[in-house]
Amino acid sequence: MITSQRNPRVAAAKKLRRSRVRRETGRTTIEGPFLLEEAVRAGVAVHEAFCLAGDQSSMELCAATGIDTHVVAANVMEGLSETAQPRGPVAVIEIPTAGPIRPVDSIVLWEVADPGNAGTIIRTAAAFGFQVVATVDSVDLWSPKVVRAAVGSHFQVGPIEGAATDPETLSSLGLRLVAMAPDGEVSLREAAADGASLGFIVGNEARGIPASVRQHPAVVTAAISMPGGTESLNAAVTAAIAMYERMQAAQA
Amino acid sequence: MITSQRNPRVAAAKKLRRSRVRRETGRTTIEGPFLLEEAVRAGVAVHEAFCLAGDQSSMELCAATGIDTHVVAANVMEGLSETAQPRGPVAVIEIPTAGPIRPVDSIVLWEVADPGNAGTIIRTAAAFGFQVVATVDSVDLWSPKVVRAAVGSHFQVGPIEGAATDPETLSSLGLRLVAMAPDGEVSLREAAADGASLGFIVGNEARGIPASVRQHPAVVTAAISMPGGTESLNAAVTAAIAMYERMQAAQA
Numbered sequence: 240m241i242t243s244q245r246n247p248r249v250a251a252a253k254k255l256r257r258s259r260v261r262r263e264t265g266r267t268t269i270e271g272p273f274l275l276e277e278a279v280r281a282g283v284a285v286h287e288a289f290c291l292a293g294d295q296s297s298m299e300l301c302a303a304t305g306i307d308t309h310v311v312a313a314n315v316m317e318g319l320s321e322t323a324q325p326r327g328p329v330a331v332i333e334i335p336t337a338g339p340i341r342p343v344d345s346i347v348l349w350e351v352a353d354p355g356n357a358g359t360i361i362r363t364a365a366a367f368g369f370q371v372v373a374t375v376d377s378v379d380l381w382s383p384k385v386v387r388a389a390v391g392s393h394f395q396v397g398p399i400e401g402a403a404t405d406p407e408t409l410s411s412l413g414l415r416l417v418a419m420a421p422d423g424e425v426s427l428r429e430a431a432a433d434g435a436s437l438g439f440i441v442g443n444e445a446r447g448i449p450a451s452v453r454q455h456p457a458v459v460t461a462a463i464s465m466p467g468g469t470e471s472l473n474a475a476v477t478a479a480i481a482m483y484e485r486m487q488a489a490q491a
Numbered sequence: 492m493i494t495s496q497r498n499p500r501v502a503a504a505k506k507l508r509r510s511r512v513r514r515e516t517g518r519t520t521i522e523g524p525f526l527l528e529e530a531v532r533a534g535v536a537v538h539e540a541f542c543l544a545g546d547q548s549s550m551e552l553c554a555a556t557g558i559d560t561h562v563v564a565a566n567v568m569e570g571l572s573e574t575a576q577p578r579g580p581v582a583v584i585e586i587p588t589a590g591p592i593r594p595v596d597s598i599v600l601w602e603v604a605d606p607g608n609a610g611t612i613i614r615t616a617a618a619f620g621f622q623v624v625a626t627v628d629s630v631d632l633w634s635p636k637v638v639r640a641a642v643g644s645h646f647q648v649g650p651i652e653g654a655a656t657d658p659e660t661l662s663s664l665g666l667r668l669v670a671m672a673p674d675g676e677v678s679l680r681e682a683a684a685d686g687a688s689l690g691f692i693v694g695n696e697a698r699g700i701p702a703s704v705r706q707h708p709a710v711v712t713a714a715i716s717m718p719g720g721t722e723s724l725n726a727a728v729t730a731a732i733a734m735y736e737r738m739q740a741a742q743a
């Protein structure tokens with residue numbers, strides 16, 4: 240049993256909290272039996288798992304799937320975990336290689352910063368069958384917080400990170416870009432009826448979508464009508480309504 | 492300047508973090524100039540505000556609105572604040588008295604537990620002009636986390652807490668109850684076309700809506716079709732899509 244936070248394997252896993260380390264190693268950590276099962280089911284490479292001493296069910300899960308497993312003391316699990324009541328298992332996985340951007344209905348995260356929003360968008364995209372693309376300045380989609388908020392949908396969606404903040408490039412890949420903005424020129428319903436593959440752009444929580452993007456000739460801006468009088472919807476809510484409307488238009 | 496966390500006013504404000512104390516006193520705390528301005532604009536009684544020493548703009552805001560203001564040291568503000576980088580002001584407000592449940596389009600939070608979800612639902616309800624009703628076992632809607640996630644929409648929406656977990660009662664108040672469930676008997680679009688005032692029920696994040704509610708004769712269950720294959724949407728996303736669809740049906 241590992242009882243020290245300074246154990247090299249533990250220390251290496253803890254470093255994966257840092258975005259830079261995740262990018263350098265191509266690894267991240269996931270927590271809890273549900274995410275681990277989803278990762279295994281999706282064929283993701285699991286390098287090792289840390290189970291709390293006495294957590295028989297996690298140890299059985301790891302044994303059944305042939306994962307290299309380390310039993311750790313409660314204090315070590317607390318160091319590895321990002322949750323308030325850490326139960327583990329915490330597993331080190333290989334971040335799946337994302338494919339190229341395809342010309343299919345997509346949500347484009349434009350500098351979205353909140354991990355909860357990004358995770359909820361990935362979860363919703365899994366439900367509606369959307370591709371997820373994030374620009375370089377968005378939150379790291381494989382951070383443990385984002386993965387937790389998406390409850391396993393990462394493995395299904397395979398979100399694509401690091402896209403250029405340049406409408407030209409995305410447009411040339413076959414996406415008709417629709418920037419979601421409260422003052423949009425067309426209604427969401429109208430935009431969603433378009434026959435092309437759509438890329439709904441959702442902006443940063445504080446700054447929205449840059450004017451240079453909204454005004455780009457390859458971009459149409461679309462609004463969700465809000466009779467209540469406020470002009471503000473959460474980024475994940477905006478993305479969800481756009482995906483829902485598009486899905487309804489496709490089924491009509 | 493208050494430099495001790497044990498100052499009686501500071502100690503009393505800190506106690507408002509507890510749900511029980513909020514209910515007993517009818518008060519809560521809000522944080523940041525934006526929420527304070529929204530509260531003042533809405534005519535909410537502000538009992539006092541704590542401003543960080545040197546935070547001239549907050550002190551001017553409080554002075555302009557005649558709020559009893561206390562200057563506090565950084566360590567005191569840290570104790571009062573729930574955010575990572577506390578800047579204040581932190582204000583003690585009277586929780587506005589909610590009106591009775593009206594027969595208008597509503598979101599009913601059925602044991603919704605996550606503060607972020609509850610706050611996002613209140614924010615979305617403000618945008619779409621919906622009434623918000625929460626059953627007794629839902630998260631406390633005036634907790635600082637919920638208020639923060641709703642970015643000021645509480646003052647506009649006036650959410651109603653403590654509703655009975657009994658479809659009969661809600662139904663008798665004039666709401667046609669629509670329980671949002673992945674296996675719903677009708678589509679959301681169909682349910683949203685109903686002419687009556689609708690009460691969309693959104694369930695607990697882990698348990699969903701109790702079978703006794705879903706099967707109640709006063710309740711129809713409605714599903715959001717999800718071609719992506721997963722059967723799971725976040726509670727705030729489900730509520731937002733229901734409100735959006737209803738708003739579109741009303742405008743059609």
